[in-house]
Amino acid sequence: MTTDWTDRIRLRHLRILLSLAQTRNLSHSAAILHTTQPGLSKWLKDLESEVGLTLFERHARGLSPTAHGEVLIEHARRINAQLDRAAADMQVLQEGGAGRVVIGASGAAATEAAPRAILAIAREMPDIRVDLVEGTMDRLLTLLARGDVDIVLGRTADAIPDDSSVCSEVVYVDPVDLVARPGHPLFDLDRVQWQDVEQYRWIVWPKGSPVRHALEVALSSAERSFPSNYIESNSVIANVTLLNNSDLIGTASHRSVVMLVQMNLVRVLPLKLEGVGSVSMYWRNDELYPRSVQLALDCVREVTSIPLT
Numbered sequence: 001m002t003t004d005w006t007d008r009i010r011l012r013h014l015r016i017l018l019s020l021a022q023t024r025n026l027s028h029s030a031a032i033l034h035t036t037q038p039g040l041s042k043w044l045k046d047l048e049s050e051v052g053l054t055l056f057e058r059h060a061r062g063l064s065p066t067a068h069g070e071v072l073i074e075h076a077r078r079i080n081a082q083l084d085r086a087a088a089d090m091q092v093l094q095e096g097g098a099g100r101v102v103i104g105a106s107g108a109a110a111t112e113a114a115p116r117a118i119l120a121i122a123r124e125m126p127d128i129r130v131d132l133v134e135g136t137m138d139r140l141l142t143l144l145a146r147g148d149v150d151i152v153l154g155r156t157a158d159a160i161p162d163d164s165s166v167c168s169e170v171v172y173v174d175p176v177d178l179v180a181r182p183g184h185p186l187f188d189l190d191r192v193q194w195q196d197v198e199q200y201r202w203i204v205w206p207k208g209s210p211v212r213h214a215l216e217v218a219l220s221s222a223e224r225s226f227p228s229n230y231i232e233s234n235s236v237i238a239n240v241t242l243l244n245n246s247d248l249i250g251t252a253s254h255r256s257v258v259m260l261v262q263m264n265l266v267r268v269l270p271l272k273l274e275g276v277g278s279v280s281m282y283w284r285n286d287e288l289y290p291r292s293v294q295l296a297l298d299c300v301r302e303v304t305s306i307p308l309t
Helices: 011-023 026-032 037-051 067-094 113-124 137-146 210-221 236-244 254-262 291-304
Strands: 056-059 062-065 100-105 129-134 151-155 166-180 202-204 230-232 249-253 276-284
Touching: 011 026, 011 037, 011 062, 011 067, 026 037, 062 067, 067 137, 100 113, 100 137, 100 291, 113 129, 113 151, 113 291, 137 151, 137 166, 137 276, 151 291, 166 210, 166 254, 166 291, 202 236, 210 249, 210 276, 236 249, 249 254, 276 291
Parallel strands: 100 129, 100 151, 202 230, 202 249
Antiparallel strands: 056 062, 151 276, 166 249, 166 276
Protein backbone atom coordinates (compact mmCIF):
# COMPACT_ATOMS: atom_id res chain seq x y z
CA MET A 1 0.00 0.00 0.00
CA THR A 2 1.45 3.38 -1.02
CA THR A 3 1.99 5.80 1.86
CA ASP A 4 -0.12 8.92 1.43
CA TRP A 5 1.49 12.33 1.93
CA THR A 6 -1.05 13.08 4.66
CA ASP A 7 0.55 10.34 6.80
CA ARG A 8 3.64 12.52 7.10
CA ILE A 9 1.84 15.77 7.91
CA ARG A 10 2.41 16.99 11.45
CA LEU A 11 0.83 19.81 13.43
CA ARG A 12 3.94 21.95 12.92
CA HIS A 13 3.56 21.52 9.16
CA LEU A 14 0.01 22.86 9.30
CA ARG A 15 1.21 25.88 11.26
CA ILE A 16 4.00 26.47 8.74
CA LEU A 17 1.38 26.46 5.98
CA LEU A 18 -0.82 28.89 7.91
CA SER A 19 2.15 31.18 8.55
CA LEU A 20 2.99 31.27 4.84
CA ALA A 21 -0.65 32.03 4.06
CA GLN A 22 -0.57 34.94 6.52
CA THR A 23 2.84 36.49 5.78
CA ARG A 24 3.07 35.47 2.10
CA ASN A 25 6.80 35.77 2.55
CA LEU A 26 9.37 33.00 3.14
CA SER A 27 11.78 35.26 5.04
CA HIS A 28 9.10 36.59 7.41
CA SER A 29 7.71 33.12 8.12
CA ALA A 30 11.21 31.70 8.62
CA ALA A 31 11.88 34.36 11.28
CA ILE A 32 8.55 33.72 13.02
CA LEU A 33 9.05 29.94 12.98
CA HIS A 34 12.72 30.14 14.02
CA THR A 35 14.00 28.37 10.95
CA THR A 36 15.91 29.35 7.80
CA GLN A 37 14.53 30.61 4.53
CA PRO A 38 16.28 27.90 2.45
CA GLY A 39 14.96 25.21 4.78
CA LEU A 40 11.43 26.59 4.56
CA SER A 41 11.67 26.90 0.78
CA LYS A 42 12.79 23.25 0.52
CA TRP A 43 9.96 22.12 2.79
CA LEU A 44 7.37 23.89 0.64
CA LYS A 45 8.88 22.49 -2.56
CA ASP A 46 8.84 18.95 -1.14
CA LEU A 47 5.21 19.34 0.01
CA GLU A 48 4.12 20.53 -3.41
CA SER A 49 5.96 17.59 -5.00
CA GLU A 50 4.21 15.09 -2.72
CA VAL A 51 0.78 16.67 -3.16
CA GLY A 52 1.33 16.97 -6.89
CA LEU A 53 0.01 20.53 -7.06
CA THR A 54 1.46 24.04 -6.91
CA LEU A 55 0.32 25.59 -3.63
CA PHE A 56 1.99 29.01 -3.85
CA GLU A 57 3.06 31.17 -6.75
CA ARG A 58 6.49 32.74 -6.31
CA HIS A 59 7.05 36.32 -7.40
CA ALA A 60 9.43 39.17 -6.59
CA ARG A 61 7.35 40.44 -3.68
CA GLY A 62 6.84 37.06 -2.05
CA LEU A 63 4.19 34.35 -2.31
CA SER A 64 0.52 34.15 -3.20
CA PRO A 65 -1.62 31.02 -2.68
CA THR A 66 -2.94 29.29 -5.77
CA ALA A 67 -6.51 28.02 -5.91
CA HIS A 68 -5.17 24.60 -4.87
CA GLY A 69 -3.22 26.19 -2.04
CA GLU A 70 -6.30 28.03 -0.74
CA VAL A 71 -8.15 24.70 -0.43
CA LEU A 72 -5.34 23.12 1.62
CA ILE A 73 -4.94 26.28 3.71
CA GLU A 74 -8.66 26.22 4.59
CA HIS A 75 -8.36 22.60 5.69
CA ALA A 76 -5.35 23.57 7.82
CA ARG A 77 -7.34 26.40 9.40
CA ARG A 78 -10.17 24.03 10.30
CA ILE A 79 -7.85 21.41 11.78
CA ASN A 80 -5.99 24.06 13.78
CA ALA A 81 -9.27 25.55 15.03
CA GLN A 82 -10.52 22.10 16.07
CA LEU A 83 -7.30 21.51 18.05
CA ASP A 84 -7.65 24.91 19.73
CA ARG A 85 -11.27 24.04 20.57
CA ALA A 86 -10.18 20.66 21.95
CA ALA A 87 -7.61 22.36 24.20
CA ALA A 88 -10.22 24.83 25.49
CA ASP A 89 -12.74 22.02 26.13
CA MET A 90 -10.16 19.95 28.01
CA GLN A 91 -9.34 23.01 30.15
CA VAL A 92 -13.02 23.32 31.07
CA LEU A 93 -13.10 19.65 32.07
CA GLN A 94 -9.92 20.04 34.12
CA GLU A 95 -11.58 22.91 35.99
CA GLY A 96 -14.47 20.64 36.95
CA GLY A 97 -16.98 21.60 34.29
CA ALA A 98 -19.05 19.14 32.28
CA GLY A 99 -18.26 20.64 28.89
CA ARG A 100 -18.80 23.81 26.89
CA VAL A 101 -21.28 25.25 24.41
CA VAL A 102 -20.30 28.31 22.34
CA ILE A 103 -23.08 30.56 21.03
CA GLY A 104 -22.44 33.10 18.29
CA ALA A 105 -24.84 36.02 17.95
CA SER A 106 -25.13 39.01 15.66
CA GLY A 107 -27.10 42.23 15.81
CA ALA A 108 -30.51 42.00 17.41
CA ALA A 109 -30.00 38.37 18.47
CA ALA A 110 -27.18 39.46 20.80
CA THR A 111 -29.59 41.84 22.54
CA GLU A 112 -32.47 39.50 23.34
CA ALA A 113 -32.61 35.99 21.88
CA ALA A 114 -29.05 34.90 22.64
CA PRO A 115 -29.00 36.09 26.29
CA ARG A 116 -32.37 34.48 26.98
CA ALA A 117 -31.21 31.26 25.33
CA ILE A 118 -28.03 31.26 27.44
CA LEU A 119 -30.08 31.63 30.62
CA ALA A 120 -32.26 28.69 29.53
CA ILE A 121 -29.16 26.60 28.75
CA ALA A 122 -27.69 27.45 32.15
CA ARG A 123 -30.90 26.29 33.85
CA GLU A 124 -31.12 23.09 31.80
CA MET A 125 -27.40 22.22 32.12
CA PRO A 126 -25.99 23.92 35.23
CA ASP A 127 -22.58 22.21 34.90
CA ILE A 128 -22.05 23.30 31.28
CA ARG A 129 -19.99 26.40 30.55
CA VAL A 130 -21.61 28.68 27.99
CA ASP A 131 -19.56 31.18 25.96
CA LEU A 132 -21.03 34.02 23.87
CA VAL A 133 -19.27 35.37 20.78
CA GLU A 134 -20.71 38.47 19.11
CA GLY A 135 -19.91 39.39 15.53
CA THR A 136 -21.16 39.82 11.98
CA MET A 137 -22.95 36.92 10.30
CA ASP A 138 -20.22 36.26 7.74
CA ARG A 139 -17.59 35.99 10.48
CA LEU A 140 -19.80 33.86 12.73
CA LEU A 141 -20.69 31.42 9.95
CA THR A 142 -16.97 31.04 9.22
CA LEU A 143 -16.32 30.29 12.90
CA LEU A 144 -19.21 27.82 12.87
CA ALA A 145 -17.79 25.96 9.87
CA ARG A 146 -14.39 25.73 11.57
CA GLY A 147 -15.85 24.47 14.83
CA ASP A 148 -15.07 27.55 16.93
CA VAL A 149 -18.76 28.05 17.74
CA ASP A 150 -21.56 25.49 18.06
CA ILE A 151 -24.67 27.56 17.31
CA VAL A 152 -25.08 30.89 15.51
CA LEU A 153 -28.10 33.13 16.09
CA GLY A 154 -28.62 36.04 13.74
CA ARG A 155 -30.21 37.41 10.62
CA THR A 156 -31.38 34.91 8.05
CA ALA A 157 -28.40 34.75 5.70
CA ASP A 158 -28.91 35.17 1.98
CA ALA A 159 -26.66 32.19 1.31
CA ILE A 160 -25.10 29.41 3.37
CA PRO A 161 -22.82 26.58 2.22
CA ASP A 162 -24.72 24.27 -0.13
CA ASP A 163 -22.77 21.14 0.84
CA SER A 164 -25.13 20.34 3.74
CA SER A 165 -22.36 21.04 6.26
CA VAL A 166 -24.54 23.70 7.94
CA CYS A 167 -28.15 23.34 9.06
CA SER A 168 -30.43 26.33 9.52
CA GLU A 169 -33.85 27.06 10.96
CA VAL A 170 -35.86 30.29 11.11
CA VAL A 171 -36.69 30.85 14.78
CA TYR A 172 -38.81 33.99 14.53
CA VAL A 173 -40.06 36.70 12.22
CA ASP A 174 -40.00 40.19 13.65
CA PRO A 175 -41.46 43.60 12.72
CA VAL A 176 -39.37 46.74 12.93
CA ASP A 177 -40.05 49.66 15.30
CA LEU A 178 -39.06 53.30 15.41
CA VAL A 179 -37.74 54.29 18.85
CA ALA A 180 -36.43 57.30 20.74
CA ARG A 181 -35.25 58.14 24.25
CA PRO A 182 -38.01 58.23 26.91
CA GLY A 183 -37.86 62.05 27.23
CA HIS A 184 -37.92 62.78 23.50
CA PRO A 185 -40.04 65.83 22.49
CA LEU A 186 -42.13 63.64 20.16
CA PHE A 187 -43.75 61.96 23.15
CA ASP A 188 -45.21 65.32 24.21
CA LEU A 189 -47.32 65.46 21.04
CA ASP A 190 -50.97 64.41 21.11
CA ARG A 191 -50.45 62.52 17.88
CA VAL A 192 -47.13 61.61 16.21
CA GLN A 193 -47.17 61.81 12.43
CA TRP A 194 -44.57 61.03 9.77
CA GLN A 195 -43.69 64.66 9.18
CA ASP A 196 -42.91 65.02 12.90
CA VAL A 197 -40.49 62.09 12.89
CA GLU A 198 -38.85 63.22 9.66
CA GLN A 199 -37.68 66.45 11.31
CA TYR A 200 -35.06 64.48 13.26
CA ARG A 201 -31.95 62.62 12.17
CA TRP A 202 -32.21 58.81 12.24
CA ILE A 203 -29.88 55.95 13.18
CA VAL A 204 -30.24 53.06 10.72
CA TRP A 205 -28.68 49.62 10.42
CA PRO A 206 -26.24 48.95 7.54
CA LYS A 207 -27.55 48.23 4.06
CA GLY A 208 -28.17 44.51 3.60
CA SER A 209 -29.10 43.88 7.23
CA PRO A 210 -32.62 42.49 7.86
CA VAL A 211 -33.64 45.46 10.02
CA ARG A 212 -32.54 47.88 7.28
CA HIS A 213 -34.42 45.87 4.65
CA ALA A 214 -37.52 45.75 6.85
CA LEU A 215 -37.31 49.51 7.34
CA GLU A 216 -36.99 50.12 3.60
CA VAL A 217 -40.04 47.92 2.93
CA ALA A 218 -42.01 49.68 5.69
CA LEU A 219 -41.20 53.16 4.37
CA SER A 220 -42.11 52.11 0.85
CA SER A 221 -45.45 50.72 2.08
CA ALA A 222 -46.12 54.00 3.90
CA GLU A 223 -45.12 55.93 0.74
CA ARG A 224 -42.33 57.71 2.64
CA SER A 225 -38.79 58.33 1.45
CA PHE A 226 -35.74 56.87 3.14
CA PRO A 227 -34.07 59.62 5.21
CA SER A 228 -31.18 61.29 3.41
CA ASN A 229 -29.35 62.49 6.51
CA TYR A 230 -28.76 59.52 8.80
CA ILE A 231 -26.18 57.77 10.97
CA GLU A 232 -25.41 54.16 10.02
CA SER A 233 -24.43 51.78 12.83
CA ASN A 234 -24.60 48.04 13.54
CA SER A 235 -23.83 48.36 17.27
CA VAL A 236 -26.76 48.01 19.67
CA ILE A 237 -24.78 49.53 22.55
CA ALA A 238 -23.63 52.49 20.46
CA ASN A 239 -27.14 53.05 19.14
CA VAL A 240 -28.67 53.07 22.62
CA THR A 241 -26.00 55.49 23.83
CA LEU A 242 -26.60 57.80 20.87
CA LEU A 243 -30.36 57.72 21.40
CA ASN A 244 -30.11 58.47 25.12
CA ASN A 245 -27.86 61.47 24.57
CA SER A 246 -29.71 63.12 21.69
CA ASP A 247 -33.03 63.51 19.89
CA LEU A 248 -32.09 60.93 17.26
CA ILE A 249 -34.67 58.43 16.01
CA GLY A 250 -33.63 54.77 16.07
CA THR A 251 -34.76 51.63 14.25
CA ALA A 252 -34.72 48.15 15.77
CA SER A 253 -36.38 44.76 15.60
CA HIS A 254 -39.38 44.42 17.89
CA ARG A 255 -37.98 41.69 20.18
CA SER A 256 -34.91 43.82 20.91
CA VAL A 257 -37.08 46.86 21.52
CA VAL A 258 -39.20 45.03 24.10
CA MET A 259 -36.11 44.33 26.20
CA LEU A 260 -34.84 47.90 25.87
CA VAL A 261 -38.25 49.33 26.82
CA GLN A 262 -38.33 47.12 29.92
CA MET A 263 -34.98 48.65 30.92
CA ASN A 264 -36.39 52.16 30.25
CA LEU A 265 -33.70 52.83 27.67
CA VAL A 266 -36.07 53.63 24.77
CA ARG A 267 -39.75 54.10 23.97
CA VAL A 268 -41.56 52.99 20.83
CA LEU A 269 -42.92 55.73 18.59
CA PRO A 270 -46.60 55.14 17.73
CA LEU A 271 -46.13 54.72 13.98
CA LYS A 272 -47.11 51.36 12.48
CA LEU A 273 -44.50 49.88 10.17
CA GLU A 274 -45.28 46.99 7.82
CA GLY A 275 -41.78 45.60 7.19
CA VAL A 276 -40.49 42.41 8.87
CA GLY A 277 -37.21 40.55 9.15
CA SER A 278 -36.32 37.05 10.30
CA VAL A 279 -33.75 35.56 12.66
CA SER A 280 -32.39 32.05 12.20
CA MET A 281 -30.13 29.67 14.09
CA TYR A 282 -27.36 27.74 12.39
CA TRP A 283 -25.42 24.66 13.48
CA ARG A 284 -23.05 22.15 11.91
CA ASN A 285 -24.47 18.96 10.43
CA ASP A 286 -22.12 16.70 12.43
CA GLU A 287 -22.84 13.00 12.72
CA LEU A 288 -21.54 12.87 16.29
CA TYR A 289 -23.15 15.89 17.91
CA PRO A 290 -22.76 16.33 21.68
CA ARG A 291 -25.99 16.03 23.64
CA SER A 292 -25.21 19.41 25.19
CA VAL A 293 -25.47 21.11 21.78
CA GLN A 294 -28.76 19.35 21.01
CA LEU A 295 -30.16 20.53 24.34
CA ALA A 296 -28.90 24.04 23.59
CA LEU A 297 -30.73 24.01 20.23
CA ASP A 298 -33.91 23.03 22.05
CA CYS A 299 -33.39 25.90 24.51
CA VAL A 300 -33.09 28.37 21.63
CA ARG A 301 -36.31 27.04 20.11
CA GLU A 302 -38.07 27.31 23.46
CA VAL A 303 -37.18 30.92 24.25
CA THR A 304 -37.72 32.22 20.70
CA SER A 305 -41.15 30.58 20.45
CA ILE A 306 -42.41 32.76 23.29
CA PRO A 307 -43.89 36.00 21.85
CA LEU A 308 -42.77 39.23 23.49
CA THR A 309 -45.26 42.08 23.87
